[in-house]
Amino acid sequence: MISSIRSDALVETAQTQIPAEVRKARMSDIAPLLELINGYAARGIMLPRTEFELSEGMRDFVVAESEGRLVGCGALHFYSPTTGEVRSLAVAESAKTHGVGRRVIEAIIEEAFEYSLDAIFVFTYVPEFFRKMGFGEVERGALPLKAWKDCLRCPKFQGCDEIAMMRVLRPEHWATSSQKWGNIPSASEGTEHVALPIIRSQ
Numbered sequence: 609m610i611s612s613i614r615s616d617a618l619v620e621t622a623q624t625q626i627p628a629e630v631r632k633a634r635m636s637d638i639a640p641l642l643e644l645i646n647g648y649a650a651r652g653i654m655l656p657r658t659e660f661e662l663s664e665g666m667r668d669f670v671v672a673e674s675e676g677r678l679v680g681c682g683a684l685h686f687y688s689p690t691t692g693e694v695r696s697l698a699v700a701e702s703a704k705t706h707g708v709g710r711r712v713i714e715a716i717i718e719e720a721f722e723y724s725l726d727a728i729f730v731f732t733y734v735p736e737f738f739r740k741m742g743f744g745e746v747e748r749g750a751l752p753l754k755a756w757k758d759c760l761r762c763p764k765f766q767g768c769d770e771i772a773m774m775r776v777l778r779p780e781h782w783a784t785s786s787q788k789w790g791n792i793p794s795a796s797e798g799t800e801h802v803a804l805p806i807i808r809s810q
């Protein structure tokens with residue numbers, strides 16, 4: 609889950625595109641990924657990631673590389689057999705507003721289609737960006753509690769105002785699926801239950 613702590617969401621206009629190759633991440637990307645993500649984390653914009661977490665989740669990541677430098681990243685984390693979550697989306701400050709974020713999201717969406725996912729979701733403070741990527745806002749309560757598990761280690765756990773957004777990829781499946789979120793044990797069955805963070809005021 610991308611647990612941004614606050615937004616740097618100035619409304620920006622995409623200018624000229626910069627040449628960037630978007631590809632699956634390699635283990636050698638870990639150091640620049642840590643620098644990119646934790647650079648924003650230090651400014652309270654994203655949740656920090658450790659080398660261990662990145663190593664564990666490296667197959668989730670796509671990166672954008674321009675002139676030999678890592679300028680963007682994003683991850684698709686499988687959540688259930690038919691849903692996934694966009695995490696750790698970031699574009700280097702110097703490369704922002706040049707279409708890199710869009711290309712990273714497009715690659716993630718393409719991958720989600722390849723895996724026949726019905727829908728992907730994100731928790732974000734930059735809803736305008738995700739709206740442009742075809743996501744729509746959903747009630748936080750519409751997402752199962754398990755999706756909020758990263759929130760437990762977020763400093764804003766008790767006062768979170770992130771926006772939940774979703775993009776349905778296969779509407780015909782999504783509409784008819786009886787188990788949209790897979791087999792999630794109820795609170796009485798296991799230890800998955802977490803308290804739902806405070807809902808933002810409108």
Ligand SMILES: CC(C)(COP(=O)(O)OP(=O)(O)OC[C@H]1O[C@@H](n2cnc3c(N)ncnc32)[C@H](O)[C@@H]1OP(=O)(O)O)[C@@H](O)C(=O)NCCC(=O)NCCS
Binds near residue numbers: 699
């Ligand atoms: C959000 C972020 C990934 C966008 O990346 P980017 O490469 O600058 O975005 P792009 O240039 O691909 O922009 C694509 C479109 O979104 C719009 N957009 C980009 N950032 C925006 C923002 N903060 N608010 C509103 N619209 C935005 C652009 O104007 C562009 O619109 P257009 O195609 O109509 O011209 C980047 O600003 C970032 O890394 N922010 C810090 C980390 C962060 O907040 N991550 C998101 C966590 S969920």
